[in-house]
Amino acid sequence: MVWITVLLVAFCLIAMIFPLLPSNSWLFNIFTYPRIQIICIQMVTVVIVFATYGAEKWTIIFAVLMLTNVLLIFRIIKPYTRLGKKELLDLDDTVETKTTLSLLIWNVYQFNQQYQPFIQLVKEKNPDLLLLCETNEWWTNQLQEIRDRYPYHQEVPLENTYGMCLYSRHPCNDVQVKSLVGEDVPSIRATITLEGQHQIAVFGIHPIPPYPAYSTSKAPKDAELLLIAQEVSAAKHPCIVFGDMNDVAWSNLTTAFQKISRLLDPRRGRGIMPTFHAKIPLMRIPIDQIFCSSDFRLIDIKRMPAMGSDHFPIFVTLALTTKASITQTLDMSHPNQQDQQLAEERIAEGLALA
Template sequence: MMASAAYAVLFVLAVLLVFLTALPRLHSQAWWVRVWDFPRPQIAGLLALTLAGLAALGDPGRWAHLGILASGGLALAAQLRRIWPFTPLHAVQAQPAARCAAGQKLTLLTANLKLRNSGAERLLEQVRRTNPDVVFVVELDASWADALEPLKRDYPHHLVHPRADFWGMAIYARLPLVDPGVQFLLESYVPSIRTGLRLPSGAVVAFHGVHPKPPTLFGHGTVQRDAELLLASRAVGCGPRPAVLAGDLNAVAWSRETELFMREGGLMDPRIGRGLFSTFPAGWPWFLRWPVDHVFFSGEFRLLRLARLPDIGSDHLPLYAELCLDPDGPQTQPVPSRSRAAARVIAAGRGEAGTPP
């Protein structure tokens, strides 16, 4: 009797997991559809355990049993296909650097501070420990700006844009900033930062710092998020190279929207072939987190190091990257392209935000 009840529970769970696997295939940007892009590793793990339980408890001769095993197997394969590039089993996209010429190295720390987090000392400690050339932070309000004043001693070049909501941001750099500015890509409410960074060698790197609007429960979907990301990536693709784009994108690395964003800007993801480096939610166990904080870059860079840093009291973990500009010549990279799919998403985002085309 208990075995029958356990089988029934597992059967229903398998049906639900198959449904949640299929749901993101809909061409919809509603939050209740797109949210299932996030927990793909967790769904894959649950599917594997559920199918193993069904196989152990069930009757192989029953058509329903065979059908759920087959559909569950297909769903598991679909989930693993999305996650597989972000494992060491896949070839790396951003090639490693064996060495780096003097003056060509760029190190970056990006962090979502969490608006009501008052523990600045832990972030400052991570900055002291990693000693990056550039610190980019989001969710910066006036109190956070005051708490980070000590950074200005070692990072004399900065652009600080505090806000009382979730959209404040700042860049602190020991490298000179070239034409820094706060921009509003989609609407006048959500800012981004764009600036040049002059390396010691004299080369100028274009930097784009972003934090698009996330989907909200019983609110808007991912239309504005996706449109802003595509506008940012187009700015990278059409702007000066080399380029780096970083921040809390409110999108996971394996989503089709992120893939489109990378193609539009000709950007590479250092996670591919290396691991998930999941950063959110920081307070959850590692196997329940998602990679939503990112550092992307154009093909003129090679990767020296990528690391997820310890907890700073935020709901996000910081991400740290060491890049080397063109040590042996440009590597193979995605070619920037302007697709019809991207144009449709941008038009939809502008329509929802009430901005002209």
């Protein structure tokens, strides 16, 4: 019991200190992901310490440190719980709907071969737009029925877990596949035309995760997301960015991404909705995300059932409206020169490591 207590105390202290250190190493940043789990572990550890050692001076100091950290972490994640303020407003009678757009996002997990449940889900939900990550040649061979239903598509099958496919029932123009950070790590952008007149710029992304098997630094991931943010900031049409972002909604990087892109997060104020790891309930975190410009209102966002992958699919329905940009704004300041300079430095660092 003593050793278990020592290990728990050490873990809690590391989880508190490491995220505060100015490092891009995966080791120091990994603790920013499981914020909810860390809160639970720290609370349980405080109880164990007091039950084992009583109210000693060091146990009281430890409890104060942990409870303070719990409050700080909860402040970070609160906006993404139902206690937070909604950033993307619900569709209501105060705005006029131009058109609607439904999207299905899923990281299929390259080695998962359960494609039939996905095809059935597509038939049931009938989304306008599909984005699939980790699609290899085997997966694209199984998706003929999807191609038949979605005449506009861009498939990039790869065997390195970074394959990507975009399927649309609406016409797509200016379709581009770019590898912004590193070779064979594609992102897809396209302009979707709805009802022959409404154009929407969409960006499908799946950056490199900050994990030793892929990258020992978070810099390449940060660089790709910030490069996409810069593209969005220069776009002339309403924008949507979606995919497996390998980053949690409450990270400093996501804040920088939103500040530069001016995109809204529909998850804020509606629940955390963790999407990974589908097979390990106690380790779930929200890394599959969607962001959209203030031209939209939210009709619905739901996590779909697991289908063999380590990620859950997400189904989102948006309304393109006439007054949405007037009635809702991003609850943070516009990027200043210092923000832009910091973004450029982080992009340069990520490109150097790619």
